[in-house]
Amino acid sequence: MIKLLKYDLRRNANLLLAVCAVLILCELAMILSPAMPEVKIAVIIVANLAAAVIFMINNLRVFDYNIKSVSRRLLPVNTLSYVWASLIYGILNTLSLIVIGGGAGLYFFRRYDMLILGNALQLPAYVWLGLALEAVFTTVYGFLLFYVVIALARSITKKGAFWVGLLLFLVLSAAVDWLENLMFREDSTQAFKVATFHYESSTGIIARDPLTAAEGWRWFGSFGFELLLSIAFLFVIKWCVEKRIEAR
Known part of the structure; x- marks a missing residue:
């Protein structure tokens, strides 16, 4: 490696x-x-x-x-x-x-604008840790989603792999978003789910919204679902690569 x-x-x-x-x-x-x-x-x-x-x-x-x-x-x-x-x-x-x-x-x-930076620095350490871990996992999950699409497209056809891959990506991403929204009512377009913020125009302060118990359980469910998908993506990629090795 x-x-x-x-x-x-x-x-x-x-x-x-x-x-x-x-x-x-x-x-x-x-x-x-x-x-x-x-x-x-x-x-x-x-x-x-x-x-x-x-x-x-x-x-x-x-x-x-x-x-x-x-x-x-x-x-x-x-x-x-x-x-x-x-x-x-x-x-x-x-x-x-x-x-x-x-x-x-x-x-x-x-x-x-020192105010925004000051507000950010006052966030608790666990919030920063959660945001960092979620950013890393989201990045890895996104890469694996693209990798599995490429691997499947290369396994299905040699010519026109780009268009096959584009179709697979649209179908797979739409299916995952639909399932995630159906099971956990999570907004797939939201970058960070462990912490959300809002701007108070009266004070000019960016405040963090508290995470309720229901939102926390939905977040853990969504995280577990995407983690299982990531593992499944790895197995699919492994199968596609081994298929190419056997075919040589």
Whole structure:
């Protein structure tokens, strides 16, 4: 797995470094620019979103390349190593974007709005821990959802895999969202469920909404459901890769 990860990093080093360098230069240019703060923040957000899209597409292409080249590898590689290597690769790329974007965000919060930063720092440690764990799990779950779609599409057909994969993704994501909403009444579009916030216009304070017992049980149910799905995705990916190995 480590060798495969190193190979992926070396093969895509130029792209990764170029995107990070351009993003840093863009943020520095906006920080030093005399433009309005709103314009600066908007440009930086767009730049970070563009970098995130590039990294996401690159990560999916890396996983796709690895499972396509199964039959060409001279040395045996554990089946799930393709998943772990691509997963760590994607997480490292995501962390680099968080660090770069977080640095710019911290500067603007300290420079223009200390109130929001102060409110955030006053959140209890368990809230930060819950948000961090949920962010990590959501990222991993999202990657696995894309990986299983790619693996299934490559197993179904050799030509037109993109369109088959797109159809599988739409059907699978819609089915999962419908089941999750049916069983737990959870909003699948909500990024964080362990803690929600609202803005009090009268005081200018961002307050955290308390998590009720019913909401807590729904959150745990939704988390368990997605955890089981993640395990199922791993088994499906393993089966698809082994099928390609047997067919070579």
